[in-house]
Amino acid sequence: MSAFSRHGGVLHxxxxxxxxxAAEFxxxxxVYSRQALESALDEFQRELRGLDALVCYAVKANSNLxxxxxxxxxxxxxxIVSAGELKRVLAIGADPQRIVFSGVGKSAAEMELALTTGILCFNVESAAELERLNGVAAKLGKKAPISLRVNPDVDAGTHPYISTGLKENKFGVxxxxxRALYRRAAxxxxxxxxxxxxxxxxxxxDPAPFAEALDKLLALIDQLAADGIAVHHVDLGGGLGIRYRDSDALTTVEAYLQPLLAKLKGRSLRILLEPGRRVVGNAGLLLTRVEYLKPGEVKxxxxxxxxxxxxARPALYGSWHDIVPVVSRQGAPTTWEIVGPVCESGDFxxxxxxxxxxxxxxxxxxxxxAYSMAMSSNYNTRPRAAEVMVDGTQAHLVRRRETVEELYALEQRLP
Structure with missing residues (x-):
């Protein structure tokens, strides 16, 4: 059974x-589906079965406990990409040796927390970060396990706000x-x-950019080996897309991974992946109610x-999300702009x-x-919505709705 499907004209x-x-919460x-979450992760696990591999879910996509x-x-x-995300995954009992720390702006305090916790690896994104991490580790009497996040200058062909692998992007080395920075690290x-x-x-x-990027990584690994520098794992990151609309040409996990695994065959490298959107994106929806219908001359x-x-995604990226009625209604359709009550023309x-x-x-x-509740805000002093996870026949409240009073509880007037 599909995680979200219609029965008797009602979406379930x-x-x-x-x-x-809606009546209860x-x-x-x-609304999230446990079945959809598990099925999406299982796609990766099946393709990696029998290999030394670890799927590291990208917490920034959806960080609900x-x-x-x-x-x-x-x-x-x-x-993870912050100390806050580290504390979240520790709160659910995650093994620190299954955590990698990405992000371009790690603070010294965040590094200390991660080193003390004993995470698997820091994905270092600059020479300055490498020097800072070495100093923080020295202060604690520890050695920090690192990978360099290498920017291969590969065009992923995606929205410029979510492209991270070109020379003009802020990410990576x-x-x-x-090669020179690896020598410095050594x-x-x-x-x-x-x-x-x-x-x-x-x-x-399109899986082709992933393969192009891996080719460049493998060439660099061989150069490092010639320098006497061995790497023990290759982290291929994430980025595999989901279907937001029927016209999206969905790539299967198998079609994405098999060419990469073929290139890695014969190399004694542990494989790390960092999918986020692909795991959680189609496992959730936003339930909303029509407050007013406002017909107009133009729209x-x-x-x-x-x-x-x-x-925020539609306003921020011009993103498309399919919008469907929960209860099927008969009659001729009308063309509608689906908008919210926030006082911005961009609120659509x-x-x-x-x-x-x-x-x-x-x-x-x-x-x-994915990138929905995680990016939500309290603009217009609007409490953030409740989160519910459905598990079979049960709907569990996994984050209650905020109250307005909680939104200003940390504020105070001048004396």
Whole structure:
């Protein structure tokens, strides 16, 4: 059974009607499927079976503790980019030796916490970070395990805001400078070279750029071997896309991984992956209710109770999310702009959607499991929505809705 499917004209998450979720938890509300999460992770695990490999879920995609817990129970490791994310994965009992720390701006305090915790590896992104990490490790009397995140200057062909592998991007060490920086790392007393890392972007639907990037990494690994520098793992990053609309040419995990695994055959390298969106993106949706229908001369507006503060992706990236009625309604459709109540003209969730609507109807904004709740805000003093995870016939509240009072609890007036 599909994680989200229609029964008797009503959209369900697994075996729970979304009308029941809305009645119990209100709207707007994030709804996740445990089955979908586990199935998405299992796709990677199946292709890597029998290999020395670790799938490190990219926590930034969705950091809810229930999501992390489900994936940890299924054997996932974690890719983090902050001390906050480290504390989240530790809170669900994750093994520190299954955690890699990425990100361009790690503070000394974050490095100390990660070193004390005993994580698997730091993905170092600059010469300055390498020097700082060596100093922090020396202060603690430790050796920091490192990979250099190498920027291979490969065009992933994705949105410029989520492209990370070109020379003009802020991420990683330039390919032409990586060999010299590895030599520098080999001479530092408090770092230990563990691997090599690469991540070229997000929402990639063509596997070819991944293969191109790996070819460049393998050439660099061979150059390092000639320098007497051994790397023990290769971290291929994440970035494999999901289907947001039917026209998206979805790449299977098998089609993505098999060419990479073929290139790695015969090399004694542990394989690390950092998928995020591909694991959680299609495992979640945003449930919202129509507040008002506002027909106009040029456009018709359906004003819903979710907004850009809940789901920023359409306003930020021009992203598409399918929007469907929770309860099927008969009648000729009308073209609607799906917009929220936030006081911004950019507050839209979908343009030009053909829907048959009435005031009070429930809508589901699909493929909203990744970079959605994680990027939400309190703009217009709007409490962030509740999060619910469905497991078969049960709907569990995994994050309650905020209250307005909580939003200003840390503030105070002048004396």
């Amino acid at each position: 998450a697994e075996s729970v009607a979304l009308t029941d979720v 209100g709207t707007p509300c994030w 229930a999501v992390l817990d489900v994936l940890a129970r299924r054997g996932a490791g974690f890719d 330039a390919y032409d400078e990586a 001479g530092l007393a408090n770092v230990e070279i563990s691997g090599i890392d690469c991540h070229i972007g997000s929402q990639l639907l 018709n507006f359906a004003i819903v109770d979710a907004a850009m503060n809940d789901l 969730l979908g343009h030009g959607r053909e829907l048959t609507l009435a005031d009070g109807d429930l809508l589901a904004i699909l493929s909203a499991g």
